[in-house]
Amino acid sequence: MLIRLRDSYVTATGPIHLDVTIGSGQKAYVEVSINGTPVDSGSQIVQRLLGGGAELAGKRLRVTSTVTDTNPNTNNTAVTYVLRGGQSNRQWISAHDVDVEGGTVDYDAIFVML
C-alpha cells in the first residue's frame, strides 16, 4: 500500500526545519531528499535543518517512508510531517491501518517549496 501526499510550502527568509515522526511505535525507515539528493535518513527525522528559505524556494522536498507493523497492540501506522520556519508552521498527517499482521505501508510525500 502506497500513500502519496503532494503539497507546497511557502518559505520565508529564515531557516526551514523538518520533523518526521512515525507513530504507533512501529518500525520505519525514512529518507529525506531535496531535488533528488538525499539529505537525511533514519527511523525518524528530528529538527532537520533543510536550509534557508531563499535557498530552498523552487526546490522539491521529498520524504519517503516505509512502515512495518511490528507492534502487536495496534495495526495503525502514521507519519506526521512538520515544516517550520516558513510563512507559517504546518503539519500533515498520513495514516493507514495494515490489513495483515506484520504488513507494510509506504508513504511518499513531496512538498514544492515556494
Added chain:
Amino acid sequence: MMPRARVVNAAAILLFTGALKVSAQADTEKPSTTTLDNLKTPASPAFELLGVSPTAIARPATPRALATDLLSKSARGTVLPNNYALEFAPYWLAPRRTLTFEEYVAPSPSQSARQSFSVSFATSRPDTVSDTSSTRVALGIRVVPLAGHASARFRQLLASLDSIQRTRIPVIQKQADALDALDAIVTRRAVHDAALAAATAKNDAVAIAAANEAIRVDKDEADKARATEREAQATLKAKADSQRVLATAMGEADAERRGHFLSVAGGVSGVFPAGRVDGSRLGRIGVWGTYSYRMESPHLDVIGLLRFLRDVADANQNALETGARLLWMHNNLGISGEWVHRNAFTVGAPTSTTTGTQRTLTFASSNRAVGIAEYRAADALYVTMSFGQEFKQLGVDRRPLVAILGLQLLYGDKPAVKLPTKS
C-alpha cells in the same frame, strides 16, 4: 523453566520415590497446591478471580468497538451479560501518532505503565438455564511499569528489517513517480478531449490531428507508467513478504526480553443473586505483584512474587503469599530453587465491643522450598527432578517431602489451535 514446545502435553509419567510415604500418610488432608507459578501476576485478573478460562474474549481496539460490544452484550445497559469476557488496553484505543518505535520498544517506567495498562472484566453464571442463579462479576486491572529491554535476537532481527526497509525506498519512489505520471496523464486527457471536441466542431483537420497525436503520446506514456508501476509493486510485495516474516519473528523475540520486570495487578469480584444489584455481595479481592530480573549471559532468572487473596465466602482461600525463584540455565540443563511463604488467614465474625464492632484476624504460616533440575534429553523429551519440602498440613507435625522424578513427552510440530489475531 525450560522452554516448552508449543504442543500438547502428551504424557507425564511421575515416579515417586519411597520418600513419598510421608506425603501419603497425610493424604486425608488435601495438601496445598500453591506453587510459585500460581503466584505470578495474571494477564487477566478478572478471569483469575472468577476461576474461568474463557474461550471467547472480546478485545475491542477502538472506543466505538468497546461501546458497541458492551451495549450489545448488556441489552443496552439493562442487564448483566452472562458468561462474558472483555479485555482491553485503554492506551491503544486511540491512535498514538507521536509514539516512536524507540519509545515503545525501550519505554520509560511511566510510558511502560501507560502502554501496558489493561482492564479485564468477566461475568459467569454456572447455571445458564435458571434465571434465579447468581451471576458472578469481576473487574481487574494490570500494569507493567518495568518491561526489561530487547534481547540480542530481537536486535538482530531489527537490523535485518532495517536493511530491507532501506532497499524499499528507491522502489517506492519509482512506484510513486509512475502513479504521479498516470495522474498527470488523466488530467491532460480532459484537456486533449476538450481540444479534440473544439477542433472537430470547427472541422479543423490540423487541430484534430494534433489533439489525436497528443492523446496517442499520452497513451504510450501511460502504458509505460503502468508497466513501471506493476514492476515496482511486484518488487515491493516480495520485500513485504520478507518483512512480514521478520516482524513476526520480532514479536516472538520480544517475549525474550532481558533486564528488570515489574508487573502489578489487582481485582475484585462480586456476586449478584439472580443477576440483580439487590442483595449483591463482595466475592473475592486479589492483589498480585511480580518482580524479576533476567540475564542474557549467563542465562539467569531471579523472580520475586507476592499474592494477596481474600475470599469472603471461602476462608480457605484467604492468604498472603510471597515467593522467590532463582533459575540458572545452561544448554539443555536448567536448575532452579524456589521458595514460597504462605500466610493463611481467617477473618472472624464481627463482634460488638464498647469501642465498636471488631473482627478477629487469625494467621497460620507455612513454607514450601523445592529444588528442581530439568534436562531436555531430546526435542520432545524432558527429564525433571524435584526435591524439597511441601507446606505444613493441618494436624500433621511433620512437613511433607517433595521427591519427584518425571518424564515429559511432547508431540506435534505446530499449535493445534490457531492463535487469535488483533481485531
